[in-house]
Amino acid sequence: MAVALSNFTRSLAAPSEVVRPAGEAEWLRLLERADGRGVTVRGAGASYGDAALNSGGTVALTGALRDVGEVDGGSGTVDVGAGATLADVLAVTLPAGWTLPVLPGTGRVTVGGAVAADVHGKNHPARSSIGAHIESLVLVSPAGGVRTLTPDGSPGPFWATVGGLGLTGVVLRVRLRLERTGGWVRSADRAEPTLDRVVEELGRNDAGSAVAWLDGHSGGPALGRGVVTTAVPVGGPTGEASATGRAGARAVGRAAARARRPAPRAATAPGTGRPARRRPRSPLLLSASAVRVANAARFAAARAHGGRPRLVELRRSLFPLDALPGWPALYGRRGFLQHQLAVPPGQEGVLALALRALQDAGHPPALAVLKRLGAPPAGHEAGTLSFPLPGWTLALDVAVPPAGPGAVRLARTLDDLDQAVAAAGGRTSLVKDSRLRPDLLRRMYPGLDRWRAEAARLDPDGVMTSDLDRRLGLRGAGAGPC
Numbered sequence: 092m093a094v095a096l097s098n099f100t101r102s103l104a105a106p107s108e109v110v111r112p113a114g115e116a117e118w119l120r121l122l123e124r125a126d127g128r129g130v131t132v133r134g135a136g137a138s139y140g141d142a143a144l145n146s147g148g149t150v151a152l153t154g155a156l157r158d159v160g161e162v163d164g165g166s167g168t169v170d171v172g173a174g175a176t177l178a179d180v181l182a183v184t185l186p187a188g189w190t191l192p193v194l195p196g197t198g199r200v201t202v203g204g205a206v207a208a209d210v211h212g213k214n215h216p217a218r219s220s221i222g223a224h225i226e227s228l229v230l231v232s233p234a235g236g237v238r239t240l241t242p243d244g245s246p247g248p249f250w251a252t253v254g255g256l257g258l259t260g261v262v263l264r265v266r267l268r269l270e271r272t273g274g275w276v277r278s279a280d281r282a283e284p285t286l287d288r289v290v291e292e293l294g295r296n297d298a299g300s301a302v303a304w305l306d307g308h309s310g311g312p313a314l315g316r317g318v319v320t321t322a323v324p325v326g327g328p329t330g331e332a333s334a335t336g337r338a339g340a341r342a343v344g345r346a347a348a349r350a351r352r353p354a355p356r357a358a359t360a361p362g363t364g365r366p367a368r369r370r371p372r373s374p375l376l377l378s379a380s381a382v383r384v385a386n387a388a389r390f391a392a393a394r395a396h397g398g399r400p401r402l403v404e405l406r407r408s409l410f411p412l413d414a415l416p417g418w419p420a421l422y423g424r425r426g427f428l429q430h431q432l433a434v435p436p437g438q439e440g441v442l443a444l445a446l447r448a449l450q451d452a453g454h455p456p457a458l459a460v461l462k463r464l465g466a467p468p469a470g471h472e473a474g475t476l477s478f479p480l481p482g483w484t485l486a487l488d489v490a491v492p493p494a495g496p497g498a499v500r501l502a503r504t505l506d507d508l509d510q511a512v513a514a515a516g517g518r519t520s521l522v523k524d525s526r527l528r529p530d531l532l533r534r535m536y537p538g539l540d541r542w543r544a545e546a547a548r549l550d551p552d553g554v555m556t557s558d559l560d561r562r563l564g565l566r567g568a569g570a571g572p573c
């Protein structure tokens with residue numbers, strides 16, 4: 092079926108042939124018979140950029156791989172189909188008292204998409220990325236057929252696939268390691284008046300989860316002021332609130348079930364290509380003045396609250412954005428882009444530079460989120476495109492401006508920012524990207540050549556591809572779809 096697919100941020104559209112293979116045999120046949128534009132595998136389509144798009148080619152959906160097994164309490168693992176969402180998985184594990192150690196900002200992404208982006212959560216210093224919690228995965232690749240990969244038994248193909256953006260093959264199943272939970276966290280919001288203070292506060296919270304919302308509109312001495320939200324698990328077998336443990340886990344299970352509702356239509360509706368019915372014609376709700384007022388109110392509310400801790404359901408602390416279905420539509424019909432950068436410790440100046448540069452260009456971010464990153468999982472050195480590096484990551488959401496001088500200014504500003512990030516030894520996230528210049532790729536991803544070698548062994552003819560792959564030349568010169 093030929094349809095127009097879009098990315099999560101509604102900024103791109105790609106006509107594609109959409110297929111829904113069911114079992115192993117159908118996936119194998121699809122890869123064997125791929126045509127010249129190759130195959131892109133797509134989960135929930137929640138990538139901000141073009142990683143799950145294949146203009147003029149085949150896009151294969153993983154919706155038929157949505158089963159979630161029982162929790163194996165002995166090994167603390169669960170076996171899941173790659174098309175299950177993280178919310179699907181939590182709906183099974185939380186009532187049994189287990190959670191996933193790493194969760195991104197939405198429960199609507201699929202397990203396959205999470206593995207292919209090696210997602211990180213708000214607890215990266217403590218738990219690293221999802222790759223550190225995979226017991227094994229089943230991959231079907233053009234040259235390797237169906238194989239079970241483990242980090243110890245097959246480190247090369249395993250780490251090329253974790254964070255490999257779907258370019259080594261299709262992940263069919265994953266055995267994930269879980270950890271015990273009582274279903275509740277002790278959470279606190281602290282308003283911090285400067286970026287330095289935000290950074291300091293995040294640096295103090297390496298044990299649990301910590302994230303900072305930054306006011307992208309405040310400048311001068313208040314540049315980068317924000318609210319740091321921390322959450323520490325409580326309850327469960329060893330926690331301080333064990334009496335609430337079972338009830339809490341059940342409540343979280345119910346909340347996770349609510350999150351299983353489909354994601355906003357343009358993000359996940361593979362296929363329809365139809366605009367959302369209630370899409371506003373202009374980003375009125377996110378106009379600069381409205382965002383400025385909302386930011387000031389949010390900062391003031393956190394300051395008034397004084398950082399007092401409160402007990403909240405784990406699920407509520409994890410996915411605040413999922414409570415606002417369809418929020419990308421607030422950016423209007425051109426959508427938005429996200430620029431997510433990571434820089435090593437000691438390069439915090441780049442965080443201020445990013446905020447100031449966007450403000451000076453007339454495009455202050457409508458949303459700015461800062462997190463601390465710890466060490467990557469052991470074994471990554473085998474060659475990976477995984478994003479997290481020890482230090483800081485800042486995600487900046489900016490409305491796409493109409494064509495004209497404003498758009499040119501934004502493009503130049505982001506290009507300059509990419510240069511500054513690369514010079515600082517940092518990188519930008521590929522799964523969020525829609526505009527990076529290919530010449531910065533090798534500087535940002537030093538494992539690129541090792542990753543390319545592994546990817547070429549699993550898929551020598553470049554059957555697995557995407558608009559992102561072609562735009563950045565991820566596989567390198569000479570490699571390309573079929």
Ligand SMILES: Cc1cc2nc3c(=O)[nH]c(=O)nc-3n(C[C@H](O)[C@H](O)[C@H](O)COP(=O)(O)OP(=O)(O)OC[C@H]3O[C@@H](n4cnc5c(N)ncnc54)[C@H](O)[C@@H]3O)c2cc1C
Binds near residue numbers: 260262
């Ligand atoms: C609101 C929101 C918050 C987010 N927060 C975070 C965060 O905190 N941390 C973080 O790391 N990321 C975060 N992300 C990014 C998101 O986790 C990734 O983009 C993820 O890859 C999306 O998963 P998906 O199922 O939608 O995959 P898609 O967007 O469909 O695909 C993403 C990539 O995965 C590949 N892929 C998908 N399924 C498979 C498979 N079965 N086998 C092989 N490759 C596959 C695709 O080819 C593509 O390259 C967030 C995204 C949103 C929308």
